[in-house]
Amino acid sequence: MTSKNSSKEKSVGVVGMGSFGTAIANILSEKSKVIAYVRRTEVVDEINQKHTVEGELINPEIFATQDPEYLCKSCNTIFFMVPSSAFQDVIRAFSPFLYPYHLIIHGTKGLCLNLPQGKTLEDVGKINREDILTMSEVIMKETVVVRVGCLAGPNLARELYLGQPAATVVASKYNEVILEGQRLLRTDRFQVYGNSDIVGVELSGVLKNIIAIAAGALAGMGLGENAKGLLISRGMVELVYLGNALGGSLKSFIGLAGIGDLVATCNSTLSRNYTVGFRLAKGEKLDDILDTMEEVAEGVNTIKLMKAFVEGTGKRAPITENLYKVLFEDLKIEEALQYLMKYPFSVDVDFL
Amino acid sequence: MADTYIKHQYEPILPKKDEWPVVKLSKSRKDFIRKVADASKKSVLEITAGNIDLLREELETTLYREKLRIKQNPWAVDPDDEKEFWGNVKSGMVQLSADGSLTKTQKKKKYLEILDDITMRYSEEIASNFIHSHYKVTRRIVTFGFSRLLNAARVKGFKSIFSNQFSLQDKIQIVGETDQIRELASKGTIVMVPTHFSNLDSILIGWIISVLGLPPFIYGAGLNLFNISIFSYFMNALGAYKVDRRKKNLIYLETLKTYSSEALQFGVHSLFFPGGTRSRSGMIEKKLKLGLLSTAVEAQRANFERGEDDVSGKIFIVPVTINYHFVLEAPSLIQEHLALTGQERYYKESDEFSTSYKISKFLVKFFTKGSDISVSVGKALDVLGNYVDNEGNSIDRNGRKIDTKDYFLYNGKVTVDAQREEEYTYHLGKRIVEEFHKINRVFSSHLVAFTAFQMIKRENKKMDLYNLLRLPEEDVVLIYHEFKEECQKVLNKIRELEAESKVQIAPHMKSDIDSIIDHGLANVGMYHAKRPLVKNSMGNIETQDLNLLYYYHNRLHGYDLEKLF
Numbered sequence: 044m045t046s047k048n049s050s051k052e053k054s055v056g057v058v059g060m061g062s063f064g065t066a067i068a069n070i071l072s073e074k075s076k077v078i079a080y081v082r083r084t085e086v087v088d089e090i091n092q093k094h095t096v097e098g099e100l101i102n103p104e105i106f107a108t109q110d111p112e113y114l115c116k117s118c119n120t121i122f123f124m125v126p127s128s129a130f131q132d133v134i135r136a137f138s139p140f141l142y143p144y145h146l147i148i149h150g151t152k153g154l155c156l157n158l159p160q161g162k163t164l165e166d167v168g169k170i171n172r173e174d175i176l177t178m179s180e181v182i183m184k185e186t187v188v189v190r191v192g193c194l195a196g197p198n199l200a201r202e203l204y205l206g207q208p209a210a211t212v213v214a215s216k217y218n219e220v221i222l223e224g225q226r227l228l229r230t231d232r233f234q235v236y237g238n239s240d241i242v243g244v245e246l247s248g249v250l251k252n253i254i255a256i257a258a259g260a261l262a263g264m265g266l267g268e269n270a271k272g273l274l275i276s277r278g279m280v281e282l283v284y285l286g287n288a289l290g291g292s293l294k295s296f297i298g299l300a301g302i303g304d305l306v307a308t309c310n311s312t313l314s315r316n317y318t319v320g321f322r323l324a325k326g327e328k329l330d331d332i333l334d335t336m337e338e339v340a341e342g343v344n345t346i347k348l349m350k351a352f353v354e355g356t357g358k359r360a361p362i363t364e365n366l367y368k369v370l371f372e373d374l375k376i377e378e379a380l381q382y383l384m385k386y387p388f389s390v391d392v393d394f395l
Numbered sequence: 396m397a398d399t400y401i402k403h404q405y406e407p408i409l410p411k412k413d414e415w416p417v418v419k420l421s422k423s424r425k426d427f428i429r430k431v432a433d434a435s436k437k438s439v440l441e442i443t444a445g446n447i448d449l450l451r452e453e454l455e456t457t458l459y460r461e462k463l464r465i466k467q468n469p470w471a472v473d474p475d476d477e478k479e480f481w482g483n484v485k486s487g488m489v490q491l492s493a494d495g496s497l498t499k500t501q502k503k504k505k506y507l508e509i510l511d512d513i514t515m516r517y518s519e520e521i522a523s524n525f526i527h528s529h530y531k532v533t534r535r536i537v538t539f540g541f542s543r544l545l546n547a548a549r550v551k552g553f554k555s556i557f558s559n560q561f562s563l564q565d566k567i568q569i570v571g572e573t574d575q576i577r578e579l580a581s582k583g584t585i586v587m588v589p590t591h592f593s594n595l596d597s598i599l600i601g602w603i604i605s606v607l608g609l610p611p612f613i614y615g616a617g618l619n620l621f622n623i624s625i626f627s628y629f630m631n632a633l634g635a636y637k638v639d640r641r642k643k644n645l646i647y648l649e650t651l652k653t654y655s656s657e658a659l660q661f662g663v664h665s666l667f668f669p670g671g672t673r674s675r676s677g678m679i680e681k682k683l684k685l686g687l688l689s690t691a692v693e694a695q696r697a698n699f700e701r702g703e704d705d706v707s708g709k710i711f712i713v714p715v716t717i718n719y720h721f722v723l724e725a726p727s728l729i730q731e732h733l734a735l736t737g738q739e740r741y742y743k744e745s746d747e748f749s750t751s752y753k754i755s756k757f758l759v760k761f762f763t764k765g766s767d768i769s770v771s772v773g774k775a776l777d778v779l780g781n782y783v784d785n786e787g788n789s790i791d792r793n794g795r796k797i798d799t800k801d802y803f804l805y806n807g808k809v810t811v812d813a814q815r816e817e818e819y820t821y822h823l824g825k826r827i828v829e830e831f832h833k834i835n836r837v838f839s840s841h842l843v844a845f846t847a848f849q850m851i852k853r854e855n856k857k858m859d860l861y862n863l864l865r866l867p868e869e870d871v872v873l874i875y876h877e878f879k880e881e882c883q884k885v886l887n888k889i890r891e892l893e894a895e896s897k898v899q900i901a902p903h904m905k906s907d908i909d910s911i912i913d914h915g916l917a918n919v920g921m922y923h924a925k926r927p928l929v930k931n932s933m934g935n936i937e938t939q940d941l942n943l944l945y946y947y948h949n950r951l952h953g954y955d956l957e958k959l960f
Contacts, residue, residue, distance in 0.1 A: 053806070119806060138793070143779070143801035187791045189779070189802065189822065190815075218814045219805060 054078045055227055056114045056121035058133060060086065060107070061338055062200035063150055064124030065096045069204065071122070072102035073230055079107045080114050099204065115140035120148070120223055122194070123182070126339040127153025130178055134185045141186045146220055148213065150194040151178045152248035153341040154348050164347065169355035172289060175348060177245040192220040193241055195248035195300035197307030199314065203233075210234035212300045214244035236299055243295030246286045251305040252316045252342030253349065253363055254278035258309035259317035260369070260376050263324025274362075275309055280392065281362050285349060288358060316342035323369065324376050346370060361386050405573075405608035408581045412527055415610035416584075416663040417634050421525040428522050431657050432515040435650040439510060442645065447503050451492075454509060457644040458484055464641050472621045480516060484509060510646070517650040521636050523613050529632035530611060537602050567599065570899075571772035571834060573607055576713050578785045579775055580609050582706045584662050586691050587612060588827055589715040590679055590835075591668040593722050594620070600666060600715070601633040603770055613658060614666035615651070615687065652690050659694035659710060667691075669827060673724065675732035677949035679716070679831050683824040685817075692816045692823065695778045699800045699809045706787035709799065712780075712823065714773035714830040718901070720840040720918035722946075729946040737861050769901060773834040779819060780826025832953055836899045837889055839915030844947035846882045847873060847928055847936060849960040851944075864941050873936040883908050884959055892954060919947055 054076040057068040064079070071077050081087055089095055090107035108114055114121070115137060125133050130151055141147075155176040156164060164170070176184065179191045192215030203209055213224030213235055221237035229235045238244050257278065261270050282305070283296045295301060308314045312321070319340045322332045333343070350367040353360045365382055368374035412418050420427060443449040461481050465473075491497070491505050579585060589600055597616060604612055616635040621627040636654060639647070659665060671684035691710055698708035722728070774782050777799045781789040788796045802819065803809045850873055855863055886908065892898045904911055916936075920927045925940040927947055938944050 139795070143797060143799075144804040144807075187781075187797055189819075216818050219810075219812055 052076075053119050054106075054117045056080065056118035057105075058114070058121060058123045058137070059125035059129075060090070060096050061124060061126070062097075062204070063198065064122075065099070065101060066198070066200045066203035067122055067124060067150060067194070067228075068105055069102055070230060070233055071227055072105050075227060077102070077105045078114050078117055079105055080109070080111060081107055082109065084109065111137045112140045115142075115145065119144065120146045120227065123147060123149040123151065123178075125151060127151050127155055127178065127341060127344065128339060131155055131181055131185065134181055138186045141188050143187050143189065145188050146190045146192070146223055147182055147186075147188050148192040148194055148215075148220065148224055149178045149182065150198075151341075152195065152245075152252060153178070153339075154249055154345060155181050156348065157184075164351060168351065170348070170351045171355050172352075174355075175289070175352060177242055177249070179241050179245060190217045190220050191215060191241070192217070192224055193245050193248075194224070195244050195304065196236075197299070197304045199307060199311055201313050206232055208232050208234075210236060210299060210303075212236045212238050212244055212298065214238040214241040214295070214300070216241055238295055238298065238300070240292045240295045242289070243286065243291030244298075244300045246289055246291040247282070247296050247298070247301035248304060249341070249345055250282045250285055250349070251278075251301070251308055252340075252345050253366060254282065254305055255308040255314055255316035256320035256323075256340075256342045256346070257362055257366060259314075259320025259322075260324040260366075261320075261380075262317075263321040264376060264380075271309065275305060278309075278362060279305065281360050284358070285353075285360055285363070288356060289352075315340040319343060329370050343370060404606060405577065407608040407610070408577055409610050412610075416661065417523075417525050417611045417613055418527060420613075420658065420661055420663050421523070424522065427657070427661070428515070428518045431518040431522075431650065431654050432511065434657060435514040435518065435646070435653040436507070436510055438649050438653060439514070439646055440507075442649070447499070447506060450506055450510065451488075453645050454484075454488065454506065454513075457513065457646050458488060460644050461642070468641055470619070470622055470641075472618060472627075474520075484513065513646055514650050517647055518654065520639070521651055521654050523634050523636040524631050525611065525613070525634040526632065529628070530634075533629055533632035534602075534605050537598065538605075566767060567603070568767065568769040569603060569606065569772065570769060570836070572713075572774050573772055575775055575785055576772055577607060577609065579711045579713075579783070579787055580664060582787050583709040583711055584659055584694075585609075585612070585664040585711050585713055585775075586659065587664070587666045587713045587715055588669045588688075589666070590717055590831055591670050591673050592677070592717065592719060593673065593724055595723070596668070596673075596717055597633070597635075597666075598629060599717065599768070599770070601629075604666075610664065612664040612666040614668075615655070648686070652686060652693075655687055656690040656694045656697070659691060660697055662707075669824065673728060675728045675735070677722070677725065677729065677732075677946035678952045679828070679835060679950070681828055681953065683827060685820045685824055688824055688827075689816060689820040692778045692819050695799065696803050696809065696811065696816065699803055700811070704800060709783075709787050710778055711775040711783060711787070712778065712827065713775045714827050714834060716771050716773070716831055716835045718769045718771070718836045718838060720767065720838055721921050721923075723922070725920060725943055725946050726923065726940075729942045732946075733861070733864070733942065767903075769836050769838075771834040771836055771899060773830045776823075776826060776830070778823055780823050833897060834899060835950075836901050837904065837951065838901050838918070839904055839911045840919035840947060841915075841950045842882060842885060842889070842904070843912055843915035843928055844919050844944055845951040845956065846878065846885050847938065848944050848948035849885075849957060850878065850881055851938075851941075853960045860945075864945060866941060868938055868941060871938055871941070872931070875930075875935050878936050879908060879912060881960075882912055885956055886911070888956055888959060889951075889954075898954060 055071050056078050057064055057071065058080040060068065060079050060081050068077050068079055079090060086096070087107045087109055090101070090105060094101055094103040123133070157174055157176045158167060179193055182188060182191050192213050194211055194213055196211040198209060198211055211228065211233065213221050215221050216239060225235040225237065254274065257274055258271060261274055279302065282301065283293060286296050287293065308317060311317060315336060315338055319332055319342065323329065346363055346366050349360065349363045353363065361383060365379040369376055369379050409415055439453065443453060458481060465477055465481065487509050491502060576585060589596060597614065611634045613634040613636055615638040616630050618637045618639040620630060621637060638651060655665065667687045669683040669688055670680035674680055691712065695710045777783055777789040779799060779802050781791060781797065783789050789799050791797050800809065851871055852863060855866065889898060889900060893900050903914055916928055916930055920943050923940065923943060925943065927938060927940055927944040929937055929939060931937045
């Protein structure tokens with residue numbers, strides 16, 4: 044394996060410099076040359092001239108570009124760190140320059156809809172598994188790259204940026220992608236685990252956002268730790284249930300990317316999804332909250348998709364369904380909570 | 396396009412037999428076997444990671460299983476000196492473990508010698524024995540014999556036996572990408588992967604390869620078929636190498652895979668039945684045996700490793716489907732399938748093709764009655780499942796040329812990664828199954844069988860499959876006009892699928908629905924003693940054998956047509 048000093052060593056690409064992208068780019072830049080792709084000219088200039096993103100200092104060696112072709116030519120391994128709503132567009136912009144020798148690892152915790160052309164979720168109402176794509180499935184669909192991996196785990200961007208100890212999971216069907224992820228990311232403050240169930244790991248990161256919104260709502264209502272304990276454990280059951288239906292394996296859900304991430308997000312005011320729930324409980328309207336947030340809270344879209352999926356497959360997912368009503372049908376949070384307290388759950392754990 | 400049957404004899408792409416890869420291979424047979432043996436030895440050592448205890452264990456397991464096989468399951472084709480050979484291996488092993496005076500390296504050397512003996516013997520056993528004169532004779536027998544029979548049957552009168560009115564190509568229709576396979580066979584190496592429903596398939600494919608003007612392909616044939624003298628002759632002539640399913644030990648399996656991989660690297664076109672065995676259920680293969688398929692991926696990587704980056708080092712996968720109205724072995728195949736899936740303990744391998752007499756009888760039946768076969772040749776793929784153009788370039792979904800070599804690069808270099816290749820093989824298998832469904836041709840018999848079975852199933856909603864199949868046949872009657880309506884519904888859906896290029900339809904399906912149904916009823920499983928579907932005196936539809944009906948119905952499984960019911 045070649046070391047950083049080798050002159051032939053290519054750079055590592057990071058696409059998207061949101062808070063998580065920036066944190067990962069910083070970690071990567073400890074070992075490799077990093078080229079970052081951003082869409083807006085101001086941000087390119089900010090990175091290349093002031094070496095900051097949103098005013099926060101980053102490694103000055105990180106170089107920014109707006110040119111997908113340049114990035115693809117300069118890098119063998121590329122990290123895609125863009126929100127799910129923009130993911131498909133960005134991948135399509137990169138697709139003409141990607142070749143089978145590229146390795147892609149993404150860090151996006153959301154889902155995409157895959158409906159026949161011209162249809163929207165409102166048209167169809169109910170959806171099945173084939174109508175949903177995880178981000179790795181989007182990559183496989185839109186590009187020729189097959190060696191694809193994902194990054195998930197309790198990785199609150201702010202803490203990573205501050206260099207606090209943390210760990211992540213790199214999941215891929217290909218050992219070489221996991222090893223490459225470990226080689227590039229591992230530092231003495233950042234531990235990297237491997238997992239071959241990429242869909243399971245992606246779903247862990249996606250579905251936990253639902254529970255994070257609920258956790259924020261409980262906190263916003265001023266409820267205490269008993270309620271949170273209840274929510275995390277019941278949320279875990281729902282996560283496993285939905286995750287299995289979508290093709291992930293139980294092992295991944297109870298790992299770092301599942302429970303690990305769930306606990307971190309449900310306890311952190313740094314989490315965007317948590318913030319959405321918290322502000323809802325304080326009486327704000329969803330639209331107002333989303334308008335004033337700087338970055339996307341993936342959980343909102345996930346709830347929308349999962350509600351349609353649950354209906355399409357005849358399953359029940361009480362937390363998701365009730366959150367949907369709170370978000371989009373003006374159900375009061377107190378009423379949703381009442382409903383959940385009356386819901387006839389009887390068995391504690393039935394998935395092990 | 397898909398509708399036009401290819402009805403002319405192609406010029407051979409390599410007129411001189413000395414240029415045929417398979418002839419070149421048989422000329423250097425000795426060296427080639429040595430090469431296979433060495434490469435197999437190397438891969439066994441890689442698997443045992445150079446650990447001498449693991450190697451000893453593998454050798455002991457192999458020895459034990461081989462001795463057991465010789466005792467419990469001897470076949471006529473087994474060589475006479477088998478007992479002696481394994482006896483020698485045994486005494487060699489015993490001596491080695493008893494001898495305390497040897498150093499570790501000496502011991503290792505001895506074990507390697509034993510391993511070498513075994514891989515050498517296995518390579519010899521597996522190697523094909525292509526003899527050009529036999530090939531010529533066989534080709535003539537097949538073409539001449541078949542067309543005599545055919546003309547005797549179709550043209551009435553005494554002189555008909557000498558008539559040339561019908562050729563074999565009226566009976567067996569070839570459709571699809573025939574020009575492409577010819578083009579690519581002259582540039583690179585072809586791996587043909589057909590669906591497998593009947594033992595007749597290998598002879599049929601052999602004939603087709605020759606009609607298309609391609610040099611002979613080699614393929615792995617079950618050693619059990621070599622027990623039958625008539626088959627043994629045909630197989631050897633067609634370049635078959637032998638696959639002994641009784642031998643499941645690591646060393647044998649590695650040698651077998653190495654043989655296939657080395658032959659591909661040598662440039663010999665090969666034929667894999669990727670389902671491994673005949674489809675028991677009548678469904679198009681959904682899960683492929685990846686062992687042999689992996690050798691295509693491995694050979695491709697090995698070619699790239701050696702720097703053979705141009706088209707001559709490229710391996711092309713060509714899916715082929717064979718479509719029948721009638722499969723001779725259907726009754727026993729479906730029995731076996733049901734016994735297996737129904738998890739009954741009892742399972743016996745029975746084979747209609749067990750005697751030369753039965754085969755001849757079938758051939759006569761086949762040619763004297765009007766049951767057609769069509770063979771569709773699909774678009775060629777690279778080992779990752781991308782389509783390739785006629786020049787052999789891989790093309791991605793957006794029509795961009797890509798280099799297959801890129802899939803094997805890590806940091807700019809071709810690297811060997813067994814786990815990666817395992818995933819690629821799995822991916823390729825999935826792509827082949829997709830292509831099978833696309834080039835599969837729907838026959839009238841498939842339509843009627845599918846519709847009838849689904850209607851029966853709908854009427855007995857509460858039963859599981861096994862109970863359903865146990866229904867007394869005399870209780871099942873489908874009213875004709877309802878049956879017709881449902882057939883039309885299914886046909887419409889199939890036409891929609893055809894428009895989306897998700898399936899193909901045979902030309903005899905172009906007429907009106909009544910004629911299609913009549914055609915289907917007349918043809919579905921037509922030579923079985925009990926017919927899957929018949930019209931009764933009232934004009935309604937009955938079945939004489941539900942299992943068979945289920946078998947022929949399965950051909951249209953995998954298109955989501957069940958949703959119509």
